[in-house]
């Protein structure tokens with residue numbers, strides 16, 4: 001029987017990128033098998049918010065990335081044309097406390113999938129979610145595909161292993177394995193453990209008198225923040241290309257965490273001014289004089305990535321991909337979504 005519908009596996013469908021990518025592939029007529037961990041089985045709010053949880057072409061299956069047998073069964077049963085490996089222990093802060101779990105899921109997990117592809121059907125195209133965290137203590141500004149890596153966290157090190165294994169399977173076995181080095185990408189679907197969403201959700205709670213003060217760590221860290229929904233389109237384009245390769249997806253603009261906080265309060269109509277320095281720095285509302293932001297060293301990391309800024313010129317040239325949404329638009333979208341959710345009495 002001839003196959004008419006393209007089939008994709010997305011590991012990590014309960015995450016921000018998994019949900020947006022599933023939406024995109026379903027719109028393109030794919031059948032999507034989305035995997036989730038037992039622990040995240042109650043975590044379907046993102047695909048529910050996108051309205052795709054009951055889509056007839058979506059199958060949700062429980063899967064453990066650290067288990068080779070589970071990976072073999074997944075590939076055997078789903079019979080995909082494309083596999084997008086988005087599952088990971090993706091929180092940098094947690095990786096310092098759980099370095100081995102992070103290595104096992106984020107690093108070795110990718111190789112379980114690559115092995116399953118090699119054994120069952122080496123024609124399957126594989127996308128590895130690599131990350132700007134691999135640049136860490138940056139060796140060039142801006143960072144491009146050729147910039148040397150210098151990861152600064154157990155998460156960054158684990159991702160670098162998976163990145164090189166993807167390239168190794170490409171070169172050793174001819175597997176179509178592409179790696180997207182994605183810089184930070186955010187959206188209303190971002191988890192609240194990440195700084196942008198923590199900020200926009202807290203701004204909403206402060207406006208609605210559900211929170212007094214937002215506590216943060218390092219305000220000086222600079223990040224290149226883009227809109228996640230646009231980045232998943234880049235992932236898909238990488239697997240439609242003629243050759244497997246490595247691509248940077250970024251906006252080529254960098255701002256500090258402090259800038260993002262100011263922007264988020266502004267999006268809710270509050271002008272914030274920062275005073276003091278170091279652990280004594282505070283963010284004060286210019287109108288009321290109230291302290292709305294303060295520093296808590298518990299959010300500092302043992303080693304920090306100070307500055308990230310990526311140049312996506314290769315992705316533009318070869319894939320026709322470029323970011324469109326500005327950081328101001330993205331921030332407004334996130335604040336509006338969190339105001340709406342908090343007004344309705346829930347927030348994930």
Ligand SMILES: C[C@H]1O[C@H](OP(=O)(O)OP(=O)(O)OC[C@H]2O[C@@H](n3cnc4c(=O)[nH]c(N)nc43)[C@H](O)[C@@H]2O)[C@@H](O)[C@@H](O)C1=O
Nearest residue numbers: 090092131132133183184193194195196216217218221299
């Ligand atoms: C590309 C990359 O992007 C993400 O990694 P991340 O950049 O570590 O993201 P984040 O939002 O946790 O931190 C951004 C910056 O913000 C600083 N910061 C200050 N105060 C708080 C704070 O209170 N919470 C957090 N989370 N960060 C804080 C923090 O120290 C850091 O400098 C992940 O998706 C990762 O999976 C990935 O691949």
